[in-house]
Amino acid sequence: MWETTPYLSLAAKRPSSTSIRNIRAHQHKKYTRLVLDLDRDAQPASADRRTETKFQLELPNTRILKKALAKTTTTTFPIELSIFRTAKGTLILSVPTKPWKRYKWYVLQKPPRIVLDLYPAPSQKRTLVKGSEPSAQPPLKKTTPPPPVIVAPPLASVTKKDMVIVLDPGHGGKDPGALGRKGTREKDIVLKISNYLKNLLKKETNAKVFMTRESDVFIKLEDRATFANDHKADIFISIHINSHPKTTIKGLELYHFGEASDPRALEVAARENGTPLEDNGPAWQFILADKLHDKKIEDSQEFAWTTKKALVKYLKPFYKIKDHGVKTAPFFVLRMTTMPAILAEIAFISNPTEEKLLKSSTYQKRMAQGIFEGIKSYITPLQTASR
Numbered sequence: 001m002w003e004t005t006p007y008l009s010l011a012a013k014r015p016s017s018t019s020i021r022n023i024r025a026h027q028h029k030k031y032t033r034l035v036l037d038l039d040r041d042a043q044p045a046s047a048d049r050r051t052e053t054k055f056q057l058e059l060p061n062t063r064i065l066k067k068a069l070a071k072t073t074t075t076t077f078p079i080e081l082s083i084f085r086t087a088k089g090t091l092i093l094s095v096p097t098k099p100w101k102r103y104k105w106y107v108l109q110k111p112p113r114i115v116l117d118l119y120p121a122p123s124q125k126r127t128l129v130k131g132s133e134p135s136a137q138p139p140l141k142k143t144t145p146p147p148p149v150i151v152a153p154p155l156a157s158v159t160k161k162d163m164v165i166v167l168d169p170g171h172g173g174k175d176p177g178a179l180g181r182k183g184t185r186e187k188d189i190v191l192k193i194s195n196y197l198k199n200l201l202k203k204e205t206n207a208k209v210f211m212t213r214e215s216d217v218f219i220k221l222e223d224r225a226t227f228a229n230d231h232k233a234d235i236f237i238s239i240h241i242n243s244h245p246k247t248t249i250k251g252l253e254l255y256h257f258g259e260a261s262d263p264r265a266l267e268v269a270a271r272e273n274g275t276p277l278e279d280n281g282p283a284w285q286f287i288l289a290d291k292l293h294d295k296k297i298e299d300s301q302e303f304a305w306t307t308k309k310a311l312v313k314y315l316k317p318f319y320k321i322k323d324h325g326v327k328t329a330p331f332f333v334l335r336m337t338t339m340p341a342i343l344a345e346i347a348f349i350s351n352p353t354e355e356k357l358l359k360s361s362t363y364q365k366r367m368a369q370g371i372f373e374g375i376k377s378y379i380t381p382l383q384t385a386s387r
Helices: 007-011 066-071 186-204 221-230 263-273 282-286 294-315 332-336 352-358 361-386
Strands: 018-027 032-038 047-050 054-059 062-064 082-085 091-096 100-108 113-120 164-169 208-211 235-242 252-257 323-329 341-348
Touching: 018 066, 032 294, 054 100, 054 113, 062 066, 062 091, 091 100, 091 113, 100 294, 164 186, 164 221, 186 208, 186 235, 186 361, 221 332, 235 332, 235 361, 252 294, 252 332, 294 323, 294 341, 294 361, 332 341, 341 352, 341 361, 352 361
Parallel strands: 018 062, 164 208, 164 235, 235 341, 252 323
Antiparallel strands: 018 032, 032 113, 047 054, 054 091, 082 091, 100 113, 252 341
């Protein structure tokens, strides 16, 4: 049993504590998203706990600003949420489990925030708000045992007839992409990996899979984005190979659209965009297309982190993987696509060891399998929620 203190302690100033400066909630088609905007990265790590009646998110050494707390008490706030703080300074966010089938939460950075996605039970309407009653259900018999504690839902079969996935092998035709010292061309390797990935998706899922190019042809960046948009893709992944002046640099990194997270990310975007570095500056970074709204940004972030985690986990038993993490940069194809979109830089062709690996069909197939594991991890919750 948690020992609670009066709410006034939430506003007590603790220099080393993390503050929730804002709370946002949005009802999407398949789930309701709660976003906690933080003033700094959450330290120490957060945790969750689920009982028969409540899902609780525990945020150690955290406080919430009164202005943010006030939002949760309005009649328009779409989630029934209670917040209190323990005597040890842990903030507890508590949500009733009854309207929801399952939950998913994760921590994001730049800017720091915690995202909680709540997926409604099949019998619940999407318009559930605080105080609303769910559709009538037959009463549970007294002999019915309480539901088990669920830490993570079982993976559902990745099947959904209208799921559309677009794969984008970078470069092609007159544009070879990055070149290795042994003559390896980026455009050739990413096409092979994309074909392996396409076959995996077709074999293991019911998704419709399209590729922006299926041969060694040149496709303009705007045509790649238009292709994905015209096919009404649910997700888009562009596959590339990195390069660096220092041949010792190796590893993989994934990107989603946004302001360049560091100078190196901006250089990578400039190279892939085929434009001078200065053309990828502040005006290009900060002006988002009208169709690129908060939901797409957040979904792309989740897609990138989920895919990166699964990809690294799959490859580690086979190779010494240098994980450069998830970054943001103003890639054209990520800016102009309307669905969750990421760009994978799977290795450094400028590194002799990785160039040799890239030429191996075994490595290419394993890379495709790793990306597949990431896609599967991302789309499985979406398909489960849509059933």
